[in-house]
Amino acid sequence: MHTTPVALLLIATLAACQGKPPSADAITGGDPRRGLDAIQRYGCGACHRIDGVPGAYGKVGPTLQNIGERGYVAGKLPNTPENLQTWIRFPQRISPQSAMPDLGVGEIDARDIAAYLYHQ
């Protein structure tokens, strides 16, 4: 069988790709640099501590450091890129008692913010 080494090489290459953790950009489709801008524009730092965001030392909400390691978003939604974006856009829909207001975050902004938060 002359094709075997080629097939093995292909399998090895595929395995190598799958073993690498996907980047935040790949998971969310967002741009973390634009996310940083959006976080500052919406003033998330008034209520949250966020790594790498100047002045983001708010203590009204939980720190957003290591959000990627948390199992749930706001203790409500399983932590997936989609759910994180839904929370950022419509927290009051998910948790009407929450102190986090709907800030009118657009779809693209939410994607970029999620990319930034998973990126830290």
Ligand code: HEC
């Ligand atoms: C007025 C204060 C306030 C502002 C402004 C605010 N948040 Fe929040 N946020 C909260 C509070 C309070 C919670 C906790 C909500 C809960 O658990 O019900 C929260 C929860 C969260 C969570 C879930 C955290 C976790 O540990 O599961 C994320 C993510 C989040 N906010 C992102 C953002 C982003 C992004 C912005 C800006 C677009 C923002 N927040 C603006 C108050 C705020």
